[in-house]
Amino acid sequence: MSSDPQPRRRLSREDRQQQLLDVAWRLVHEEGSEALTLGRLAELAGVTKPVVYDHFGTRSGLLAALYQSFDMRQTALMDAALAACEPTFESIAAVIASSYVDCVLTQGREIPGVIAALASSPELEQIKREYEAVFMAKCRALLAPFSDSGEVGVAGLRAMIGAAQALSHAAANAEITAEQAQRELFESIKAMVARS
Structure with missing residues (x-):
């Protein structure tokens, strides 16, 4: 049959x-x-x-969609962790640090390649910057109440994103552990807010 x-x-x-x-x-x-x-x-x-x-x-459209899917996972992970944490500076800073690193590690070594490819054209670089701006605005709103001035500047937020990317990529490539990346990013966030 x-x-x-x-x-x-x-x-x-x-x-x-x-x-x-x-x-x-x-x-x-x-x-x-x-x-x-x-x-x-x-x-x-x-x-x-x-x-x-x-x-x-186009390939650019595909790269943008990949980055968008990564950003959506990162946002969902961070929002869930923020909803469950205490409203203290240490808790919020720890959530930002751990969420960023965890999301990159969940995605794996692929995300650095996608981010590098996004820098290959002005159009893709603009998409990346738009998503970073949303992330920076969220971090500013979360962290500003804990700074003496009530503000967190763009320069500090850009430094935080640079540190987050570098540390996460180093953890994804097993140069450092996830815990080391999270701890160092947490310390960078603390220092940024203390300077604000």
Whole structure:
């Protein structure tokens, strides 16, 4: 008795996009961000190129979508931790530090490659800066009440983001532990607020 193959279930647009993003993250993990092309993504995802082009348009659109998915995970992780922490400076600073590092470690070594690729064009760099601005505004609102001046300056927030990226990437590459990255970022946040 022959069995007929099961008909392929058509994914919703949202499910297909998520599938493509999952395959793209795996591709970046296994082959690096340079290997990430729409054609290669279509091949690995088992779809036609027009499907991938319909979702992302260009490689830049795909990179932007990857960064957006990373940012959404980072925001959700931080919001959940903030909702569960005490409203003290130490608790809030620890949540910011641990959430940032944990999110990068959850994503793995892929995110540094995606961030580097985002810097490859002014359009992508602008997208990255927009997401950073939202993160900085959130951190400013959380931390400003604990500074003597009631303010946290842009220079300090930029230094915090630079430290967060460098420390998280070092932890993702096993140069330092996650705990060391979180502790150092926590200390950087403390120093930034103390100077404000």
